[in-house]
Amino acid sequence: MMPIKVVIVGAGIVGSSIARVLSMYEDFDVTLVEKEPDVGWGSSKANTAIIHPGHEEEPDVHPLRARLCREGNILWRQWTRELSIPVKWPGELMVFFNEEEEKNAKKYIELAKLNKIPGVRVVxxxxLLQMDPSINPSALGAIYAPTAGTISSFEAVIAIVENAVENGVKLLTEAEVRGVKVVDKKVKGVETTKGFIEADIVINAAGLYSDKISHMAGIDSGFVVRPRRGEYFLFDENVRVKPEKLLHTTPTPITKGVYAITTIHGNLMIGPTAEDLPMDAKDETSTSEKGLEYVWKESERLLKELPPRTKIIRTFAGLRPEPPGGHWRIEAYDDPWGFVNAAGIRSPGFTAAPAIAYYVLNLIKDKYGVSLVKKKHWNPYRSDIVRVKDKSLQEIDELIRKNPDYGEIICYCKTVSKAEVIEAIERMKKAGVKTITIDGIKFRTRAGLGMCQGSFCRWRIALLISQYTGVPLYQVVVKKDLYGVGEVKALLKS
Ligand SMILES: Cc1cc2nc3c(=O)[nH]c(=O)nc-3n(C[C@H](O)[C@H](O)[C@H](O)COP(=O)(O)OP(=O)(O)OC[C@H]3O[C@@H](n4cnc5c(N)ncnc54)[C@H](O)[C@@H]3O)c2cc1C
Structure with missing residues (x-):
């Protein structure tokens, strides 16, 4: 049997999850195409990283979102175990402060029943204050949803891609899709900046740009994906305020409210805003004074106290890919035959991604009559980088005896050793990442994510990249088009 050639456009959480699921079957020969130098640098990198329970989705308005959010929440429990992805499941509290908010919040109890989400109740x-003492004591109560979790979003994409590649998927980075070739109403492949790639099936998972890819295939020129910005503050690990649950204010028609959470890496994070930007602002990830002030004020309302602003280690923004009416466009087409949309996947897209992947698999099976023969030797597992920070002194001692690079610390904020940086470089090469970037190392090792934001470690990492890839030091990049060590916090302050 000749495998069906599949090209997936976009290595965000949706494209990489689809790649992993397709890699389970003999039927497909999959190429995952990404325009950036690395995977997961779109909406999947900068978000609140909540695995939503599914009680905020209206099944009458968004039945697919409601169903796949619930299924995704369940699947993540298995995927995070198989792939060693950092996750925790503290549950979430939607906090209300007055009767009007209480009335609004109670609507979600009814939605929880409709969506069959377990354990949702009013407290x-x-x-409430016993459950989480960091909440502002003036709160009246909250809707408690025990099945909410939080994940390391960038590590999730990296882990899924590593596993997909291990199971036969080819990753092609720095290849922007510029055209979809259709002959006699059938998909034939994609034109990319790295050349033409033949394909029988093209799956569009291009996030904010999924409208463009859809238009390239001649689908619905009226379909547009609008950038909706969300801004955040991230605080140092070393602050007193550390919410135990995932806290948020009551939702509005366009957002799930402002969150205050302790991230999977132990930082207090507050945000986001929800601001619709012009259509041509799909790369506009700067923050604004107005947006950040709104987040600060909402968080002051939500929390008993906020840390001093000197404890902020960074502000950042992410862009939601907002489709018309908030409706995800997940469809396999007859015309052109072989074109599949997984487009406009706005929140709760991260939560739903594994379920979206199975949904797309079934669409392909039904629409294009694929038999789906499981691979005998498909490997569901992927192990994480060996991290000094997670080890006991005795274990570190053993590691150093075998490899002295575990004894050389490159990032003191996050306790990352030289051996971890080298392992990350090797993993990137193995996955098919062509340009080893400083950001790529940061997202794999966490070096540079701490208080000093890379002031100490960036040039050390640049040296190691140069040494282990042969790229001259002056050509090492932080991220696309940013050479050298870039701006670091110490330099910005001076
Ligand atoms: C502020 C904010 C908060 C959020 N909070 C949550 C949350 O808490 N929980 C949750 O479940 N969801 C949340 N979301 C939503 C979630 O992040 C998205 O639904 C999800 O990341 C979308 O994934 P994606 O793979 O479709 O898009 P992306 O991650 O953007 O991936 C698309 C990829 O396609 C690539 N690409 C684009 N064009 C091309 C091209 N022409 N050729 C090749 N590659 C291309 C891009 O570079 C990108 O890597 C939030 C989003 C934001 C922005």
């Missing part, structure tokens, strides 16, 4: 002030 009032006494119980």
């Amino acid at each position: 009032y002030r006494n119980e």
Whole structure:
């Protein structure tokens, strides 16, 4: 049997999850095409990283979102175990402060029943403050959803891609899709900046740019994906305020509210805003004074206290790929035959991604009559980088005896050793990442994510990249088009 050639456009959480699921079958020969130098640098990198329970989706309005959010929440429990992805499941509290908010919040109890989300209930002030003492004591109560979790979003994409490649998927980075070739109403392949790639099936998972890819295939020229910006503050690990649950204010028609959470890496994070930007602002990830002030004010309302602003280690923004009416466009087409959209996947897209992947698999099976023969030796597992920070002193001692590079610390904020940086470089090469970037090392090792934001470690990492790839030091990049060590916090302050 000749495998069906599949090109997936976009290595965000949706494209990489689809690649992993297709890699389970003999039927497909999959190429995952990404325009950036690395995977997961679109919406999947900068978001709140909540695995939503599914009680905020209206099944009458968004039935697919409601169903795939619930299924995704369940699947992530298995995927995070198989792929060693950092995750925790503290549950979430939607906090209300007055009767109007209480009335709005209680609507989600009904939605939880409709969506069959377990354990969702109202808690009032006494119980609420016992559940999480960091909440502002003026709160009246909250809707508690115990199945909410939080994940390391960039590490999730990296882990899924590593596993997909291990199971036969080819990753092609720095290849921007510029055209979809259709002959006699059938998909034939994609034109990329790295050349033509033949394909029987093209799956569009290009996030903010999924409208463009859809138009390239001649699908619905009226379909547009609008950037909706969300801004955040991230605080140092070393602050007193550390919410135990995932806290947020009551939702509005366009957002799930402002969150205050302790991230999977132990930092207090507050945000986001929800601001519709012009259509041509799909790379506009700067923050704004107005947006950040809004986040600060909402968080002051939500929390008993906020840390001093000197404890902020960074502000950042992410862009939601917002489709018309908030409707995800997941469809396999007859015309052109072989074109599949997984387009406009706005929130809760991260949560739903594994379920979206199975949904797309079934669409392909039904529409194009694929038999789906499981691979005998498909490997569901992927192990994480060996991290000094997670080890006991005795274990570190053993590691150093075998490899002295574990004893050389490159990032003191996050305790990352030289051996970890080298392992990350080797993993990137193995996955098919062509340009080893400083950001790529940061997202794999966490070096540069701490208080000093890379002031100490960036040039050390640049040296190691140069040494282990043969790229001259002056050509090492932080991220696309940013050479050298870039701006670092110490330099910005001076
Ligand atoms: C502020 C904010 C908060 C959010 N919070 C949550 C949350 O808490 N929980 C949750 O479940 N969801 C959340 N989301 C939504 C979630 O992040 C998205 O639904 C999800 O990341 C979308 O994934 P994606 O793979 O479709 O898009 P992306 O991650 O953007 O991936 C698309 C990829 O396609 C690539 N690409 C684009 N054009 C081309 C081309 N022409 N050729 C090749 N490659 C191309 C891009 O570079 C990118 O890597 C949030 C989003 C934002 C922005």
